[in-house]
Amino acid sequence: MMSVLPNTHDVLLRNAHLLKGRVALLGVSNAALLPECPGNGLAMTTHAGVWSQLQQNGQWQSVFGYSSDALIPECADTAVVFVPKAREELTMRLALAQSLLDLNGQLILIGEKREGIAGAIKQLRMLAPSAMKIDSARHCQVWHAQPGRASGRFNEEDWLSWHRIDVAGVTVDVAGLPGIFSDGRLDEGTRLMLDTLDRSRPKAPVLDFACGAGVIGAWLYRRWGVDVDGLDVQAQAVVCARKAYEHVGSGGTIRASDGLVEGSQRYSTIITNPPFHTGIKTDTSMTVDFLQQVARHLTPGGELRLVANNFLPYPRLIEAHVGPCRVLSKDNRFTVYSANRH
Template identity: 55%
Template sequence: MQSITGSGLPNSHQALLKNQHLLSGRLALLGVASSHLLPELSVSGLAMSEHAGVFRALEHHESWQACFGYDDRALADNSYDSVVVFLPKARAELEMRLALARSLAVDNARLILVGEKKEGIAGAIKQLKATAPQASKVDSARHCQVWCAEAIESAPGFRVQDWLGWSRIECSGVSIDVAGLPGIFSQDGLDNGTRMLLETLAEQPVRADRLLDFACGSGIIGAWIQACQAARETPVASIDGVDVQSQAVICARETYQSNSATGTIFASDGLAGIDGLWPAIISNPPFHTGVKTDTSMTEQFLQDVKRHLQPGGELRLVANSFLPYEALIKRHVGRVERLREDGRFTVYRAFRGQ
């Protein structure tokens, strides 16, 4: 077995390498977090990630079949002898990932679940045993547990559409239907930050015929703006969306279709992977909060925004109020103002200089 010392891989990936003697025949990996895992393995097969950036990196490994998320056409039923499931962050997503694993597996395949203790692997075992009662723990390594189930029963016919849930959200008198999937941000309703952003868009609309919604999630912002414009009998803008997560891209497309919204939904890790200029960009960007604030992600986003925003174009976004956005927006985009704030969130509006 190849050494994993100093590999820099996530703990779960290192734990799998320590146990790769369990891998045999045709192999499928579900939920890969780092493409650097693949050359460390002595076998090859299918590698799925729901993260667009990781997926692009997986594509560079020619001996592997790279897949993006749960609706990739390369996910073929009854094709794999060993299926590895890496524990997702959302417990609800694990059930969906295990269902996909069973559809990919041949009869009597081996199913392996790997996850970190801090991510809740202990609590996930009930879900695993509901799928494979014969599962047992085979190792504890790298702060992870490795569980294995022999001779699992295949269950072909996985369709991500079967896992879609729908909710109706309302803001400023305008309602839309929104698609949701396990693991997606704000699946259970309209979060307070997005609500504040939409309210400012109702009061002070963006004047543009084309917009880009960065980190579009389930497509709420774009679909709601177009529904609001239609209700007010004003010109309806085309609104493109971009998100890094497979579930978000799937849901945004479903939300758009359900509400007859127009625009293209892109999968990209940030803005660097897309081309084009827009007269306006809107966003509720997913930056982490914490005691120590790292603004490097914010700065990268704002630098990229400038490259995709037309001169004189508007950037409107909502963010946690404690983050130092105002100075950064002014530095990278142009003059900035606060449209609304409530102590938790602030909505900023900026215009790119000529």
């Protein structure tokens, strides 16, 4: 069965004549684009699952995130920027694109109306005032610009920021990058989770699934001295979590992964504040897959602890795949659930 390409990828193929010379595709969300795409070059994604699939295409150099030896200044004649969800990440992605282009290189910006293409155009025109729209299809717009040469090599570290959180008297400094979940603040679901973890030390070994910037693992190390392993699908999250762990001295391992890793060690405690969006769409499929698999990664009697918005239908799945589901804490938006493996 053929993969259905996102609208933005379809529209790029409709304008494939624009892909001249060495091409850099920035923000690929479906690896099935590459076999259909003329030419070759590099294809960057921030999604670990897509990155794994991109590596299977030998005609393109696959890149995970914004820090790679492959992101060489002036290595591209054409840079295609797919508009990300966060405006701040688009600013960073445009800066990367400009650094990759040679002096006369062209930048192609593609985004959907519902993804904020109108705002993205304003950002593009700040970089290249003469940018022009060249196509509109599938609820998308395609814009062309020649931004000129960047002042220097793109460095992801220049976009890194730090903020401090304090829960139950435990203070942790957390790194942030554009596009990461809850950048610059502690989301209320994680705060509620940490309140429950403050009451008793979780049994090691511990895994934080969908760890984001590593807030839970860093805080647990400060609170209880527990090393927490972390998994996340997003490149920026992996970078930030590693920074946070290094800052507090945690020995936990952070890995990029699209879901639980088969054959990995079992854990006595698995903690998660899982996402339920893909882009701007509600999407609980990753958490459903996680709940169907998590028991295989828990030791007998091991605990799953999950925080989620109250409206999400997770208790039934927890009961079906892990064990009797208990509510540890609840407010008007979030609930912290706990279950021990059958």
